[in-house]
Amino acid sequence: MRRIAAELDLRPTKQWGQNFVIDPNTIRRIVQAADVTADEHVLEIGPGLGSLTLGLLDAAAAVTAVEIDPVTAARLPRTAAEFRPGAEDALAVLHADAMTLSEQALAEVRPAAAGGPTALVANLPYNVAVPVLLHALAVLPGLRHGLVMVQEEVADRLAAGPGSKVYGVPSAKAAWYADVRKAGTIGTQVFWPAPRIHSGLVAFTRREPPAGGASRREVFAVVDAAFAQRRKTLRAALASWAGSPQAAEDALVAAGVDPRARGEALDIAAFARIAEHGPRRAAEEVSA
Structure with a gap:
């Protein structure tokens, strides 16, 4: 990852929340916790330099990565071909802001023979993690489950239940779409650059919204x-x-x-x- 970054003359920016995972054990842990099956099409938001992307290609039938940074988006297919030869056709890259994501946009780029994504696995940028997650759940009803890595405080809020001190808007809105739970904590040293605070893993399983006539x-x-x-x-x-x-x-x-x-x-x-x-x-x- 550092070699690719040097090749691209890439300097991680706070604007896009770029903290890249550089520890292979953490990648394996995330993929295992995500419980991705070999027949699934996985949506990854914010792949960055592609470390998690490579782990997902090992586990899933197809991966569509949505990346806002044009430099890393352009490099990702070559990274897959270099490190996972033979699996590059299972990867599609959409250069876009995740907040504009739609089923149509994904259908236009998805890997051959892949249906819509059924799982979301992502290291989400800290500054937009909640709106990106809620938007994806809203516009992609085919997402059945997923695992996202966010700032630990945000993870606690998303997974909180009624009565908790940190239960609030993100908790309630996420619960509209899915059963949500915290699935672990990630330290700072597995990232480049290292953030000042820990990250949390949040797992979700889609369920029907509450009964009733309100939208x-x-x-x-x-x-x-x-x-x-x-x-x-x-x-x-x-x-x-x-x-x-x-x-x-x-x-x-x-x-x-x-x-x-x-x-x-x-x-x-x-x-x-x-x-x-x-x-x-x-x-x-x-x-x-």
Whole structure:
């Protein structure tokens, strides 16, 4: 990895969150924890110099790597051909911002005979890890499971459950899509350059969203409002969302939620029930 970086005259940038994994044992650990099967098509976001990409090519039928850096994106196919001869045809590289990712964009570049990706395995840039993960889950319903490496604090938040001090917006929104758990901690010295803080592995398994008639957008609006003022009771925190404190209380009571509770006590199913009894939906029922 260092030789390739020197060849490219590459200087890792904070803008793209470039901290490259240079320890082969860590790569093996990530691939094993991801539980990728030999018939799967894996999506990797932010492959960088390709160390994890090579490990994924060993384990999966196909890999599509999405990379924002034009220099490393252009070098990746040659890296695969050099270090995994014969497997380079199983790799496709999409030079793009992961926040613009779509099924159509992936279909245009994916390896021959590969269907859509079923697993996400990635060392995500610290500064955009949560929005990138949530975007991928939203636009790629075929992703059944995955493992991402993020800042350890972010890993704790994503995997937190109701009642935890770090449970919040990322926890609730991730739970809309999947069962999420923390799968380990990674030290700093396996990266180049070495970050100042540890990383965490987050594993997820897709499941159906909570039952009910509220859309994801409607439920996420409730989540955002509940945690915007997390020290306030839900009756107060949801007042703007509902139109008034009394309207918020009515929606909460109808959803079977104590108006004196706080957002950190609710799971995603409770947020979905609140959204289902929100003021707009109530107005629609009256007009119907």
